[in-house]
Amino acid sequence: MISAGTRPRLAAKARLRWDRKAERWMLLYPERGLVLNPTAADVVQLCTGEHTVDAIVEKLAEKYTTQTRDALEQEILTFLGRLAERGLVSDHGE
């Protein structure tokens, strides 16, 4: 379960890749890939196990100023929840 205190870390099976054909980020894993929007790509790059979700929201709130912080947090939690369901991120703990 992903919450504000989770320290998400990208799973070994997942790799971020720039798709130069379509100029977008993709998250690749066995036999599959997810197309990421710019916010999602930024989130994945911060899934190192060091940062809490809260800290990730904080960092990205400075960049994505057209959204309220609450809306951004909701978007990020939803996205990370989807990744966790696919085993693409896990909680790195304290």
Place this chain on the structure above:
Amino acid sequence: MSEDTTAPRPYTLVAELTYRCPLRCPYCSNPTDWARRDDALTTEDWLRIFREAEDLGVVQLNLTGGEPLVRDDLEQLVEGARALDLYTNLITSAIPLTRARLAGLAARGLNNVQISIQDVTRDASDRIAGLASFDRKLEAARWVKELGLPLTVNTVLHRDNLDRVVEVVALAETLSADRLELANTQYLGWALRNRAQLLPTREQLAGAREVARAARTRLKGRMEVLFVTPDYYAEFPKSCMDGWGRRFLVVSPDGLVLPCHVAHTLPGLTFDNAKTASLGDIWRGSPALNAFRGEAWMPEPCRSCDRRTLDFGGCRCQAYHLTGDAAATDPVCSLSPHHGVIDAAVAAAPGATPRAFEYRAR
């Protein structure tokens, strides 16, 4: 992986490095005449093919066969794929593998290892593989995890193991697999020859499907559980390869550029060879790759069917091998005028007199 465009763009290159394999599975997806096809491509050919594929948009690379480990240049190929930032998946029987070789492949940037396990007991698994191999497969699967690589377990399902899917899931869990492919047999090539011995009952399939569904829910976030549709028992066909020449590129050991593993068994189509032309030119211009793209080739009932953008008319190879016409609607479709051949096969199979498998030739 595709959502915003209908233009053909390959995302996955299936590199069939060789048709040679130590196993003799009676449902092998290699063509039945595999032994007459040489490993014609050199290391340099494959590295060029990877570069040209990446240039076309490929991001996933499946190194498969046959058994890709029988090639001694696999290390160079993995290194080349890594330099192109391809997500590289080794699809293997695990038989020729050593721990040292696997460590070397991991160090060169291999991303995932997929090991086939034919059944859950030594006797049953070895019987299908045609070789004492079960123990070595389990050992290799443990090495994969010890070396920090993700593991996919692939089990092909058929009459003799469909009642043991609970045990297949348990075995994959024991091995800490990241992904389990429960792949119902696709009845082409060797599997078509052995169809009467392999086809399950509807009850077996319903049970296995339920087991897979429960496992998927229970293991969410830990192990991905895939249940590949048993299309003989489905109402509509699969979108075979996500559509002909649309998302997948297959290069055979003899260099043919194909839309799927067995398209070179279709008569009347001449596939171009990657040895003599660039992948880009072939992808765009090959008459064989263009033969079943789009909708112009479709007969009725596909042509006016709402599902034509979902399943692309199904599998061309299945259409040919079961109706004699590669441009027919896939006969597994309940709307196909040829659907009776599927009903007849399904009805006849479970009562068929047991016969020995016709094993894949060595």
